[in-house]
Every structure is written in structure tokens, then in C-alpha cells.
Amino acid sequence: MNRYQLIESLVPILEDTLVICNIGIPSQELFSICDRDNHFYMLGSMGLCSSIGLGLSLTTKKSVIALEGDGSVLMNLGSLATIANRSPENFVLIIMDNGSYGSTGDQATYTSESTSLAMIARGAGCDNVIECSGIDTKELLGDVLQQRVPSVIVSKIDPGSQPLPVIPLHPIILRERFRSSIKS
Ligand SMILES: [Mg+2]
Structure with missing residues (x-):
């Protein structure tokens, strides 16, 4: 299973959540599979998907999912300590760990080594950390969303990306519709 297939499997249970999606091809894949107002496609701020997701989760009772990548988390490891020490029950960090920098040509990351x-x-300090295969991720995510357990899910998948166009949404439109879905 690669990232596209993983995102495709998760989309049905993301409908009632707020989704922050990692910059680059992950956002293009999510947009191409299913575009909804509750999806925030990052167009900048590389490495900060988990931080944005955590910050948002502290301001709302809705479930917030950060769809992160291994390369992005490796850029911003300090975010894991902040997540652990604030630990909001409505926040789930999913790290789609394909062992590569998928948006820049699949160069290997250190998660493909040690x-x-x-x-x-x-x-x-994160309490509920689950490492699983891509195929098991949907069921595990469903469980932690239902139980409202703050969780980090490291989903081990294969490298590889879909060739897709950029997202044709103006950043202000994207911001406003996401704001509306936070308030709805
Ligand atoms: Mg990656």
C-alpha cells in the first residue's frame, strides 16, 4: 500500500473531522481522491502539519486529524513533545511513513534506515503510540476517534506518489471554507 491508497482508505472516516494535510503531493492526493470543506490543504509551512493540527485541536471540540509525513515530522521533532505535553483528546497525528521525501522525488529518509x-x-511522552501497516490504519483510526484517545499512529507504507496537478483552489477560498467547517 502506498500513500495514495492509504489516504483513499481513510477518506470515509475523515468526513466528520477537521483534516490538516501535509504540504505537497499528500494534499494533491487527498484533493484528487475527495475534496471537502473540512480539508485544509497546506500550501506552505513545510514541516508544520502536526503543529497546525495540535494548535487547532486546542481551540475546538471537533476531532482533528493531522495527515503527516515522515520527512515532515523529521523536520519538526519538537512538535512531538508539545503534542505529548498538551495531549488534547480530540487530536490524532497520523504519520504516513513511506521512508521517503515523496514530494521531492522519493529520496530516502532516515526512517528507511535506523x-x-x-x-x-x-x-x-506520547502515551498512545501505535505503529501499524497501512492496511490496518483505517480500523485503528476509527477506534481512537470513537474512544477520543489522543494518539499518534505511525502507518508504515511503501514509497511512491501519483502524478497529479496542483490544487486549483485560491488560498483565501481554502481558508474561508475551512473556517466555516470549523464553526459549523
Ligand atoms: Mg514520506
Whole structure:
């Protein structure tokens, strides 16, 4: 299973959540699979998907999902400590760990060698850290959303990306419709 297939499998249970999606091809894949107002496609701020998701979750009772990548989390490891120490019950960090920088040509990241993001998250103090295969991710996400357990899910998938066009939404339109779905 690659990232496109993982996102495709998760889309049905993202409908009632607020989704922050990592910059680049992950956002293009989510947009192409299913575009909804509750999706925030990052157009900048590389590395900050988990931080934006955490910040949002502290301001709303709605479930917030950060659809992160391994390369992005490796750029911003300090975010895991903030997530652990604030630990809002409505926040789930999903790290789609394909061991590569998918948006820049699939260069290998250190998670394809010795680095375990699940172990780093546990060391940061996150209580419920689950490492799983891509295929098991949907069921696990459904469980933690239902139980409202703050969680980090490291979903191990294969590298590879779909060739897709850029998202044809103006940033202000994207911001306003996402704001509306936060308030709705
Ligand atoms: Mg990656």
C-alpha cells in the first residue's frame, strides 16, 4: 500500500473531522481522491502539519486529524513533545511513513534506515503510540476517534506518489471554507 491508497482508505472516516494535510503531493492526493470543506490543504509551512493540527485541536471540540509525513515530522521533532505535553483528546497525528521525501522525488529518509518515529514519539511522552501497516490504519483510526484517545499512529507504507496537478483552489477560498467547517 502506498500513500495514495492509504489516504483513499481513510477518506470515509475523515468526513466528520477537521483534516490538516501535509504540504505537497499528500494534499494533491487527498484533493484528487475527495475534496471537502473540512480539508485544509497546506500550501506552505513545510514541516508544520502536526503543529497546525495540535494548535487547532486546542481551540475546538471537533476531532482533528493531522495527515503527516515522515520527512515532515523529521523536520519538526519538537512538535512531538508539545503534542505529548498538551495531549488534547480530540487530536490524532497520523504519520504516513513511506521512508521517503515523496514530494521531492522519493529520496530516502532516515526512517528507511535506523530511525523509529514511534520510539521518538514515545520518548517525547506520547502515551498512545501505535505503529501499524497501512492496511490496518483505517480500523485503528476509527477506534481512537470513537474512544477520543489522543494518539499518534505511525502507518508504515511503501514509497511512491501519483502524478497529479496542483490544487486549483485560491488560498483565501481554502481558508474561508475551512473556517466555516470549523464553526459549523
Ligand atoms: Mg514520506
